[in-house]
Amino acid sequence: MLNDSIQYHNGALYCDSVPVSEIAAHAGTPVYIYSLRRALDNLRRLQSAFAALRPHIHYSAKANANLAVLRALVRAGAGMDAVSGGEIYRALHAGAAPENIVFAGVGKTPDELRYALEQDVGWFNVENVGELRLLNDLAASMGRTAQIALRLNPDVAASTHRHIATGHGGAKFGLSIGAARDLLAHQSDYPCIRFSAIHLHIGSQLHDTQATRSAVKLALEVIAPYPDLRTVNIGGGLPVAYTPDDPIPNWEDFAAALTPLLKDYTVLLEPGRSIIADAGLLVVSVLYVKQQAGQTFVITDGSMTELLRPALYEAYHEIVPVKSPPVPGARSLLEVASDRIHIVGPVCETTDVLGRDRHLPGVQPGDQLAILTAGAYGLVMANNYNQRPRPPEVVVHEDGQTWHIARRRETWADLAQFEV
Ligand code: LLP
Numbered sequence: 001m002l003n004d005s006i007q008y009h010n011g012a013l014y015c016d017s018v019p020v021s022e023i024a025a026h027a028g029t030p031v032y033i034y035s036l037r038r039a040l041d042n043l044r045r046l047q048s049a050f051a052a053l054r055p056h057i058h059y060s061a062k063a064n065a066n067l068a069v070l071r072a073l074v075r076a077g078a079g080m081d082a083v084s085g086g087e088i089y090r091a092l093h094a095g096a097a098p099e100n101i102v103f104a105g106v107g108k109t110p111d112e113l114r115y116a117l118e119q120d121v122g123w124f125n126v127e128n129v130g131e132l133r134l135l136n137d138l139a140a141s142m143g144r145t146a147q148i149a150l151r152l153n154p155d156v157a158a159s160t161h162r163h164i165a166t167g168h169g170g171a172k173f174g175l176s177i178g179a180a181r182d183l184l185a186h187q188s189d190y191p192c193i194r195f196s197a198i199h200l201h202i203g204s205q206l207h208d209t210q211a212t213r214s215a216v217k218l219a220l221e222v223i224a225p226y227p228d229l230r231t232v233n234i235g236g237g238l239p240v241a242y243t244p245d246d247p248i249p250n251w252e253d254f255a256a257a258l259t260p261l262l263k264d265y266t267v268l269l270e271p272g273r274s275i276i277a278d279a280g281l282l283v284v285s286v287l288y289v290k291q292q293a294g295q296t297f298v299i300t301d302g303s304m305t306e307l308l309r310p311a312l313y314e315a316y317h318e319i320v321p322v323k324s325p326p327v328p329g330a331r332s333l334l335e336v337a338s339d340r341i342h343i344v345g346p347v348c349e350t351t352d353v354l355g356r357d358r359h360l361p362g363v364q365p366g367d368q369l370a371i372l373t374a375g376a377y378g379l380v381m382a383n384n385y386n387q388r389p390r391p392p393e394v395v396v397h398e399d400g401q402t403w404h405i406a407r408r409r410e411t412w413a414d415l416a417q418f419e420v
């Protein structure tokens with residue numbers, strides 16, 4: 001979706017004050033472009049929505065781990081949420097202070113836990129008893145104490161796509177209420193662990209506030225008997241509008257639903273999508289336009305290998321021309337076009353469709369298209385299927401005018417380099 005940073009001016013799409021076509025001319029397509037200004041603005045908007053709780057914000061690096069993005073957020077005061085040794089390494093590389101890093105994840109390996117302990121990472125979000133034992137033993141052998149949050153699986157159904165819901169009982173995530181209570185009752189069995197918080201994350205792109213509220217209430221009941229536990233990490237999940245009429249609550253609605261419950265607690269947040277999704281776009285070029293069986297296929301140089309979300313979750317991303325905006329008064333891009341234009345990629349998979357049934361009048365080979373709201377879970381989920389090199393990432397700096405290629409395009413030689 002268009003926003004303050006991704007806008008048309010005089011018939012051309014801009015990222016802040018830079019024409020998208022200028023970047024595409026230098027960097028080629030497909031290319032990811034991120035507005036650091038928008039990302040930092042999102043961080044500030046989130047801080048102000050949750051002002052009453054003064055949360056510690058740990059940006060969820062899994063959403064977009066580009067070092068330039070991480071660095072900008074760290075400089076603006078964000079901590080990091082990392083889910084692997086690789087993400088901890090990157091967060092440290094981007095300048096995050098170890099004490100401001102949360103290490104989360106369902107299956108942390110012994111090497112990752114050891115690395116996180118060596119680096120003095122601030123928090124471990126623990127998800128099972130075996131992990132807790134291992135962490136305790138490793139910490140003991142290294143003469144350290146690990147500060148932890150127990151990740152609760154509250155058995156609450158989140159209103160979101162089933163593939164990104166995590167808080168229901170049948171999900172692999174977290175500890176059941178019974179298991180969490182049991183661990184808290186046996187804290188003394190883990191002498192090298194400091195039990196400091198409860199953590200939950202019931203899903204991403206949450207469409208209602210009530211499920212989160214119920215989950216937080218349950219979490220507060222679990223820690224109620226332990227006066228030392230007055231910190232709650234409420235995870236990420238804050239939604240982003242992918243279309244102008246996306247029926248999502250505001251971040252303020254989430255804050256309003258949670259503030260009465262959490263006002264006497266220290267609160268941690270792990271936002272990913274809400275910080276970076278609408279700061280990013282993927283620009284592709286049209287290769288061919290083909291009519292077949294009453295449908296129009298617009299074949300681009302971008303595909304599911306650059307942006308997996310439509311293929312994986314049937315996710316909807318608006319697709320707009322880089323030159324000349326949609327005709328004023330024309331039907332919304334969301335409406336199903338009678339001529340059924342599908343924007344597809346070159347990959348040998350039927351599901352390689354970036355957008356179905358779109359209204360993109362007059363699109364021709366050589367045109368560039370921008371896939372919007374692609375800054376989160378875009379490049380990080382890109383892959384090399386069909387031996388397709390991953391695209392470059394460009395960041396437009398906070399001044400809105402200057403930009404650089406923050407990650408170069410991979411080459412065919414890059415793809416062969418790990419084989420012996
Ligand atoms: N904290 C935890 C424990 C998480 O599992 C996640 C995301 C976050 C925070 C950040 O959530 P966010 O604020 O971004 O909603 N690939 C999917 C989304 C997967 C989310 C995984 N966990 C997508 O493209 O929609």
